[in-house]
Amino acid sequence: MSLRSPLSKVLGLGAAKQGSHHWWSQRISSVALTFLAPWFLLSLINLGDVGYASFTSWIASPINSVLLSLLIVALSYHAQLGMQVVVEDYIANKVVRMITSLIINSALLLLAVIGVLAILRIALSVAPAIQFQMGTGS
Amino acid sequence: MTSNERPLSPFLHYRWQYTNTLSILHRLTGVFMTLGLVLVVYWLAAAAAGEENYDLALDLLRMPFIKFVWFTWLLSFYYHFLNGIRHLFWDIGLGFERRVARTTGWLVFISSIALTVLTWMCISVRLYASDNGAFL
Numbered sequence: 001m002s003l004r005s006p007l008s009k010v011l012g013l014g015a016a017k018q019g020s021h022h023w024w025s026q027r028i029s030s031v032a033l034t035f036l037a038p039w040f041l042l043s044l045i046n047l048g049d050v051g052y053a054s055f056t057s058w059i060a061s062p063i064n065s066v067l068l069s070l071l072i073v074a075l076s077y078h079a080q081l082g083m084q085v086v087v088e089d090y091i092a093n094k095v096v097r098m099i100t101s102l103i104i105n106s107a108l109l110l111l112a113v114i115g116v117l118a119i120l121r122i123a124l125s126v127a128p129a130i131q132f133q134m135g136t137g138s
Numbered sequence: 139m140t141s142n143e144r145p146l147s148p149f150l151h152y153r154w155q156y157t158n159t160l161s162i163l164h165r166l167t168g169v170f171m172t173l174g175l176v177l178v179v180y181w182l183a184a185a186a187a188g189e190e191n192y193d194l195a196l197d198l199l200r201m202p203f204i205k206f207v208w209f210t211w212l213l214s215f216y217y218h219f220l221n222g223i224r225h226l227f228w229d230i231g232l233g234f235e236r237r238v239a240r241t242t243g244w245l246v247f248i249s250s251i252a253l254t255v256l257t258w259m260c261i262s263v264r265l266y267a268s269d270n271g272a273f274l
Contacts (some may be wrong), residue, residue: 027229032220037219043229048264050196052189060183065240072179079172104212115179118186 022081029078038072056122059091065123069116076112161169164221167214174211177204212257215252 002009046048047058059065083104091097177199184195198204224242227233233242 017229018266030226034223034226037215041215041257043266045260045264048261052185052192056185059182075142075175079168079175080247082165082168083172086169104172108175111175115182118179118182121186138212 002095015017022084026078027121028072029081032074033072033078035068039067040071043054059119059122059126062123065119069119072115076108080108085107096130154245156240159223160246164218164225167218170214171211171218174207174214177207177211179223209254209268211259213250213254216253217246220250 033086043058043064047054049055084101087097087100087104091100181195181199187195197209210256224233224246227242233239
């Protein structure tokens, strides 16, 4: 005999009231990162020159600024989910655990906002060489 | 008092094996990369702060100790990336057999070192080719 109510069975959320949301978010972000992270690394190798002019004009290109923003968001989100599991596993004291989680989550949110804002500032201030990169065929 | 004899912390009682070595490495590299995210965001923010600030930031990002951090970050990335793909295959129910899990484990371990060295060499070649080469 099950002690679970029909409603609880249907919702399938379990005792934590979260269901598989955390697990699923971690998978989704990791799948996104399997594309975004190698893209960034290969782009950097391909760019070679990370001097101011070269690096900022690379970021300012529309596709790059969009993908780089997505990378920063996916990376910090994935990091937040992962760090939360690590904190929950190794910190036994509830108060210390909550405070540590709060600090880590805030720091990662801050990093994500700074990162995306930096990309936006560069993208909006540097005129990208679109014609050159898109290859207008002229 | 029999309840006191039960093992409470698995990691203190189980035999050390390759499986838990790879598992703890996945966590360690993940935590390390999270810390390293500060450097990546600092780099981006510096680029947004103008040429003068960016040049100052590059000097800092090229310091020998920071170069060591970048190298470790790259190694961590490749390990976490490859082992993460291994985990994703497990999630769809593939690669659980003892032989396969062992082989892919070694593959991840060796490939991450090989790819790190290869990437480092690629970037180093570029570094000598131009004054503003990547700071790695």
